[in-house]
């Protein structure tokens with residue numbers, strides 16, 4: 041089930057718009073603010089690719105920019121409030137710089153009524169577009185700059201897959217590669233299927249071509265991205281096959297996210313034992329530890345099935361590091377049910393867990409469920425969960441002390457230019473003494489101690 045591609049002529053038309061803008065030599069500087077998940081990070085890289093082709097220069101400062109674009113997230117209410125707060129703040133900045141161009145895009149724009157309301161309420165916004173039509177950015181920029189239009193265009197269609205777009209990656213060491221877009225799962229709390237549309241898979245050859253190009257460019261790590269990578273091309277064994285073929289390309293490190301526990305196949309589990317470059321790390325969002333809550337979340341797996349998957353993974357790959365997402369205070373969740381989440385966290389012993397208080401999202405099924413537990417109570421619960429998880433995080437970190445690990449060095453520390461940081465295969469962050477010449481290399485580091493969520497180490501060898 042490969043999805044149809046956006047016709048190449050349409051993409052070509054964008055290149056032409058970019059060329060026209062570039063010929064105008066506007067000297068404009070742009071700044072993109074990215075909120076939300078890796079999907080948005082990757083989309084921002086494509087937007088950056090287009091804006092570079094338009095002849096604009098990237099700047100790290102909003103104040104310095106002539107074009108500011110907000111790539112928004114709406115998965116929880118606080119993400120949405122943050123996005124709105126930021127955009128409104130720009131109004132002040134625009135007072136001093138009247139020809140500043142303000143664009144807002146991303147998931148929040150796909151919510152019903154949001155684009156219309158921004159258009160009516162905030163005349164200082166020049167451009168709004170959604171997740172399905174982001175590939176038309178050069179055309180929109182041309183209309184804003186050349187025709188002085190206000191452009192508000194959000195497509196509801198699930199769209200097809202655009203290929204052949206330029207991209208300016210944020211990170212030349214570790215790169216994200218989309219393998220699919222959208223989601224069909226409709227977990228009852230989640231807005232993503234509404235704002236990202238139905239599941240669409242990229243052609244395997246296009247994914248492989250992108251990965252090969254990244255390897256040729258010296259990238260040492262790729263992360264294959266999708267809301268549920270296991271249903272790549274409609275599910276079955278397609279994802280495991282893709283992984284095997286990506287592994288053969290020979291990029292040092294391969295990771296993927298996110299996996300839905302309901303359709304992890306044995307074939308995929310076995311990849312952790314057999315593929316040379318697949319890292320021993322898996323993000324496997326559990327959301328809750330109680331079967332009734334899982335059922336009402338529409339997750340399609342039981343606690344037992346999840347724990348069985350964890351066991352199989354550890355049998356195949358004892359070193360595997362597991363991380364998860366957990367929602368606390370799903371509507372109707374009782375204290376007793378929440379305690380099942382606590383006991384599951386105790387059983388699995390995750391390396392890390394991302395924990396969220398349930399946030400009602402308009403249009404989702406769970407938003408209509410009765411939700412009798414107070415926010416105060418839910419806050420107590422999540423604090424309890426965080427303390428418990430921190431204990432397991434500490435234990436996982438402490439177990440690394442004394443081992444020698446291969447670390448892919450990613451950056452110089454923000455605290456000291458004599459310290460660099462990078463990740464172990466399992467995904468733990470390690471800081472150690474070293475200089476910027478190590479960035480991009482995989483080196484051997486002896487783990488000597490732990491920080492709150494990181495490791496400390498000593499460089500042993502510059503070759504892993």
Ligand code: SAH
Pocket residue numbers: 115116229230231232266267268298299300325327365366367396397398399400401
């Ligand atoms: N596709 C991914 C993640 C999507 S959103 C997956 O299925 O795992 C990332 C996380 O945000 C989810 O795993 C969930 O834990 C959390 N989340 C989503 N909707 C939420 C809501 N309404 N309230 C609180 N947390 C939510």
Ligand code: SF4
Pocket residue numbers: 223224225226227230231232233267268300
């Ligand atoms: Fe949301 Fe569920 Fe889809 Fe993940 S799988 S994006 S949580 S609906």
Ligand code: F3S
Pocket residue numbers: 075076077078079080112113114115147148232235236
């Ligand atoms: Fe947010 Fe959209 Fe990702 S809603 S979590 S940025 S898919």
